[in-house]
Each structure stands twice: as structure tokens, then as C-alpha cells.
Amino acid sequence: MSKEEICTHLGDDYDRYLGAIVPPIFQNSLFTRKTQNHGYVYTRISNPTTEIAERKIAALEEGEAARCFSSGMGAISAGIMYWVAQNTHVVCVKSAYGPAREFLSSYLAAFGVEVTFVSGESLEEIEQVVRPNTKLLYLESPSSHIFAMQDLQAVADFARARGIGTLIDNTWATPLYQNPLRYGIDMVVHSASKYLGGHSDIIGGVLIGSAEAMERIAYKERALFGSVMDPHQSWLLLRGLRTLPVRMKQHQESAMTVAAFLESHPKVERVFYPGLPSHPGYELGRKQLAGYTGLISFVPRAEDQAIRDMIPKLRYFEHGPSWGGFESLIVDVGVGISEEASRSTGIPHGLVRISVGLERAETLMADLDQALNTLP
Ligand SMILES: Cc1ncc(COP(=O)(O)O)c(C=O)c1O
Known part of the structure; x- marks a missing residue:
């Protein structure tokens, strides 16, 4: 399927929704199961409207799975928490989005997580600051003010060889103009409040990565912190994605x-x-x-x-x-x-x-x- 067809048609299931050309908003918290289990329980874990947006964005990013969040920062903080543990170290590009840098440098400091900022211009610079307890390289390429870039293939190869995870903010490029998973980057994050939504009427975020990582995040970082996308937000996101x-x-x-x-x-x-x-x-x-x-x-x-x-x-x-x-x-x-x-x-x-x-x-x-x- 081309990206255009993913945006317009992937996830269409007219028979499931009484022939509706636009899928309905499942604006409900609970799914009951007295006579039949439809595979849904509670919207904080999964929701059919949100799932269509997740399927489209996973396909656009060429990833196995995606999960939607109530904001880009909800997705960024959940993605970072997936990779770090107490007393670990993160390397982050200094041109990254301000609140993401603040989450790493000030909020996570209370849990013994340390961060080193780099320009991201060369591997030598990253190599010099990596430690035995480095768990994550946090990237943003292009960044959103001066559009600083990292060589995705080189950074992914470097990190993989050392067992370090890679998470990239790909909001600037959108999944149409850059697909970091192709180069071996582990996880991608988008603020859906920008081009994906496109109409300045939603705040949202998305994480894309392996099916295994996304399943864990659905039950841990997203369900426990609770920053799940609301079904109405998901429906507006779907409307934005079509164009x-x-x-x-x-x-x-x-x-x-x-x-x-x-x-x-x-x-x-x-x-x-x-x-x-x-x-x-x-x-x-x-x-x-x-x-x-x-x-x-x-x-x-x-x-x-x-x-x-x-x-x-x-x-x-x-x-x-x-x-x-x-x-x-x-x-x-x-x-x-x-x-x-x-x-x-x-x-x-x-x-x-x-x-x-x-x-x-x-x-x-x-x-x-x-x-x-x-x-x-
Ligand atoms: C590059 C970038 N990433 C992430 C975010 C955070 O997204 P949100 O505002 O949806 O939490 C923003 C918001 O401005 C951004 O510019």
C-alpha cells in the first residue's frame, strides 16, 4: 500500500461499522463481555477508534505497532521510561524539544537517571560520553528550531553494537518524509498535535516500534501513567491523517x-x-x-x-x-x-x-x- 492509500483507506472495515464511510467514535470507557468477548475491556488499554489511527501510523512509519497518547510529551515520557531504570544514563541531543530535555535532566534526576547532552554531529562525540550504564540515545532529527540532524544509520549501528536503545522524535519530518526504523532506530515518537492532526485542534502523541515493546507500553508506561489518547481525539487524528x-x-x-x-x-x-x-x-x-x-x-x-x-x-x-x-x-x-x-x-x-x-x-x-x- 502506498502512503496515500494508508492515509485514506488502511483500517477501513465498512461491514464492522454498518457501512459507515467514516468509522464511528467509540466514546466509551468500558466494553462488556457477558455473552461475547470482543477483545476490548477498557479504553485506557485499547479502543477500536484509536486502534485504526495506531494501525495507520505504524504502517506509515514501517513499524510493527504503534500506540497513541494524550500528548506528544505523554508519548515521549512513556518512551523514555520504557528504556531507562534507576541509576542509568541517557545521551540526548541538545537540540531536542525543551520539555523532553527537561524530563531527562531535571525530572528523572530524582530517580538517579543521568543525562549527557551532545550536538549529535559526530559519532566520536557520542562515543566519548557513553558509559557502561548508558541505556538510551535520545535523538531529534531534524530538530524543530535549527533543524539539526543526526546520521540515523551511523547512530543506529553504533547503539545496536553496544546494546543501547534509540528513540527519535520524528515530528518535523512526519512519517511521509523520514522513516527512522528503516535504519535500525528502535523507536519513533511523534507529536500528533503538529502535522499528523494538521488542524490545530488536537493535542496528541504516538510511539511506534516493535510489537513486543508496544504491547508492554500499552500495559505499563501508557496504562500506569494513564496518558492514553481519548477516542474523540483519535477520530480527529484520523480525519487529519486522511489529508x-x-x-x-x-x-x-x-x-x-x-x-x-x-x-x-x-x-x-x-x-x-x-x-x-x-x-x-x-x-x-x-x-x-x-x-x-x-x-x-x-x-x-x-x-x-x-x-x-x-x-x-x-x-x-x-x-x-x-x-x-x-x-x-x-x-x-x-x-x-x-x-x-x-x-x-x-x-x-x-x-x-x-x-x-x-x-x-x-x-x-x-x-x-x-x-x-x-x-x-
Ligand atoms: C518537536 C516536538 N516534539 C514534541 C512536542 C510535544 O508535543 P505535545 O505538545 O503534543 O506534547 C513538540 C511540541 O511543540 C515538539 O515541537
Whole structure:
């Protein structure tokens, strides 16, 4: 099945649902079994609506199984807990999503779990910090602010040879444009609140990996912490997944055009976009990415306050930190950032990030142009 057909049709079972073209929301906590056992007991463990989303996403990621969570962070923390134990060590890329880094560095410290942050640019760097008790390499490639990348094949081979697990946040690329399990990465996580949902109306997360790992997670990390996806959320996720390929095609086409426009703009100092040859990860991306999505970062040629003043002048970019929806957004992530924060995350001073939505690229470029031209 192609990815398009997985998104539109995998999991269809019209006879099971009275011929309904869209499967119903099983909005119930309990499944009874007085006369017949249908294989479901309680929605915290499994639910037929959620299972369709899980089957689609597992197939898209080329994994054996998937489990949906109430948020991306629910999936990230469950995935990390699957790999770690008391007094173990994790290596994490410093460009990873902030709350994931915080979960590792501050929350898990209380349980004796230690973390070392690396740039992820070379295996030598990882080799230097790995310890006998290292249990997990936590990756995010491309990352969501500067789109830092790790060589997935090399890191997976390195970790496998040492019995270390690998977990990657693949939210930026979506399962359409990168499939880390192909390279031997053990587990993939997505925030479904971004492109998978695509309409800025759900918070959700997904873990994908071996059937054995996902079964354990369903009964341990997901059932015991309880961050399971709600059936209505799953239904909205399914609706989003049906149009994922056409949305991503549009996001990619527009973002490529907007990124090239920004790179040639006199008020822009530097652009970060993995689809541009100027991006440090461009060559690696050509090996492991099948496409590029709608996030672009750039550093305007201006002081902090001037950048802040420019943002409200944009008509089509709302100011907010999320991304991956139908709407265009901007966030001043590196404006006013401290030296320490810039060093520890790799986010350059003055960086702003835009999420290119589904508006026309020409409209967005005209909007960016008029706002940038107000900079002194
Ligand atoms: C790269 C990345 N991973 C994970 C998450 C967490 O997802 P959620 O907000 O669904 O918990 C986010 C949210 O912004 C993100 O940007």
C-alpha cells in the first residue's frame, strides 16, 4: 500500500461499522463481555477508534505497532521510561524539544537517571560520553528550531553494537518524509498535535516500534501513567491523517519558495531550512529525508526590540509557539535569549521561526516582505 492509500483507506472495515464511510467514535470507557468477548475491556488499554489511527501510523512509519497518547510529551515520557531504570544514563541531543530535555535532566534526576547532552554531529562525540550504564540515545532529527540532524544509520549501528536503545522524535519530518526504523532506530515518537492532526485542534502523541515493546507500553508506561489518547481525539487524528499527503505537499512547496525568498531578502542575515543547500545538514538530509516540511527559521538583520515590533505587523502569521497546522505562525524563539540558553540549545541569538501554513506562498511572501521592510 502506498502512503496515500494508508492515509485514506488502511483500517477501513465498512461491514464492522454498518457501512459507515467514516468509522464511528467509540466514546466509551468500558466494553462488556457477558455473552461475547470482543477483545476490548477498557479504553485506557485499547479502543477500536484509536486502534485504526495506531494501525495507520505504524504502517506509515514501517513499524510493527504503534500506540497513541494524550500528548506528544505523554508519548515521549512513556518512551523514555520504557528504556531507562534507576541509576542509568541517557545521551540526548541538545537540540531536542525543551520539555523532553527537561524530563531527562531535571525530572528523572530524582530517580538517579543521568543525562549527557551532545550536538549529535559526530559519532566520536557520542562515543566519548557513553558509559557502561548508558541505556538510551535520545535523538531529534531534524530538530524543530535549527533543524539539526543526526546520521540515523551511523547512530543506529553504533547503539545496536553496544546494546543501547534509540528513540527519535520524528515530528518535523512526519512519517511521509523520514522513516527512522528503516535504519535500525528502535523507536519513533511523534507529536500528533503538529502535522499528523494538521488542524490545530488536537493535542496528541504516538510511539511506534516493535510489537513486543508496544504491547508492554500499552500495559505499563501508557496504562500506569494513564496518558492514553481519548477516542474523540483519535477520530480527529484520523480525519487529519486522511489529508496528510496533500497537506504536506503544499507545505513543502510553499516553504521551499518562502525559504528561498527569505534567503535573498536584504533584511535577513541567515536562513535555516533543510531544503536549502546553505543548511549544514543539507547533504545528510538528501540521504535520509524524502521531503521537507513547513518550518523555517531565520535571523533578521535587526536588534531584538525591532524584531519584536515587527511581529504584530504581519497579517497572516499569528504569534505562537506551535506548528504543523493549516495556519501560518511565527515565534521569536531566539530573540533576547541568554548566552547560556543559546549555547545549551544551539538556538542562535535573534532567531525567529515561522510555520508555513496552507495560504498561498505569494501571499505569505508579500506579508513577510512588508513586515521585514519596516525594520530600521
Ligand atoms: C518537536 C516536538 N516534539 C514534541 C512536542 C510535544 O508535543 P505535545 O505538545 O503534543 O506534547 C513538540 C511540541 O511543540 C515538539 O515541537
